[in-house]
Amino acid sequence: MVYTSHHPCWDAKNRLGLPDELPLDFDAIGPRLFPAEAAAPPPAPPAPAAGGMAPAGPEQPKPTPPPERDEGYIPAVLRPLLERSEVTEREVREVIAKRQKIFPMGTTWQVMEDAGFVEGWVLPFWDKIVRMIQDSRGDLPF
Secondary structure, three states: OEEOOOEOOEOOOOOOOOOOEEOOOHHHHHHHHOHHHHHOOOOOOOOOOOOOOOOOOOOOOOOOOOOOOOOOOOOOOOHHHHHHHOOOHHHHHHHHHHHOOOOOOOOOHHHHHHOOHHHHHHOOOHHHHHHHHHHHHOOOOO
């Protein structure tokens, strides 16, 4: 049984107006939770045409692949920061690999940028990243 209201022996909630008890069976629960799906049968797969090929339907647009970026790609937003802070791209990647442990050293900038990591983590913490690099080098700010 499925119990849909609170009782001292179990905790339950009922936001859909279900009865207090239902048999543990999809046929008893499914139409109440998914009324549109219960009314419409699933679409049948297309039958193969003569020769074993499926009939041609409306042509779906093909997704365009992302533009290729070479291995030396660095996001445009990082280039001026690297020059101004006098740190190398490799040093920034080392901090990312050590601190975040999400993107190992071999991860491309494209992957990190596509995941939103550059704008979501690298840019907001840029000053801390530079400070960590300078501390690891032994650079003094004066």
